[in-house]
Amino acid sequence: MSIDLLNETDYEVDLPELRDCAAHVLSELNVHPEVELYIGIIDESAMELLHKQWMDLPGPTDVMSFPMDELRPGKEGDDPVEGVLGDIVLCPTVAAAQAEQAGHTTAEELLLLTVHGLLHLLGFDHAEPGERREMFSLQRTLLLTFLAGRQRQGEDVRIIPPTGE
Secondary structure, three states, rough: OHHHHEEEOOOOHHHHHHHHHHHHHHHHHHOOOOOOOEEEEOHHHHHHHHHHHHHOOOOOOOOEEEEOOOOOOOOOOOOOOEEEEEEEEEHHHHHHHHHHHOOOOOOHHHHHHHHHHHHHHHOOOOOOOHHHHHHHHHHHHHHHHHHHHHHHHHOOOOOOOOOOO
C-alpha cells in the first residue's frame, strides 16, 4: 500500500499510527494492497476553504474525503481492484474540540476520523438511517479491532466508543 501522510500544521500528530490504522482498515476491507492513499493534516483556515469550496458549507470541519478511482471494498473470493483510492484531510484542532466533548483524546479522535474518511472513500455514506447504521457499525468494528490489536502488541491504548452513533 502506498499511504502518504503530510502534516501541514504545528499540531503534533502521530502519523505512523494514522498510517497503521489506514492499513488495517484497507486490509480488513480487502482493498488491493497496491492502492494509493494520501492523508493530509491541515489547519482550520485551509479546512474552511475546502469545506466551502466542495460542500458549500461555512466553517471548518473535522474530516473531508476526496475519492479518485471510486474503489470499493473487495468481496470474498474476488480479486480487489488496484488504483488510487483518494485523499483524506483531517483538521486536528476541530478533532481536539470533538475529542474533549466526547471524553477521549485527540489522537483517538483522529483515528476515528481516519476510519470515517476511509469509509467515505470506499463508497459508504450516512445520509439515510440505514446507511448510517451500516457505516457507523463498520466504523466502530474497524476502530475497535485496530485498537485491540494495539493492546495485544503491549501498547497502552484505551478502547473508546466512536462518536457519531
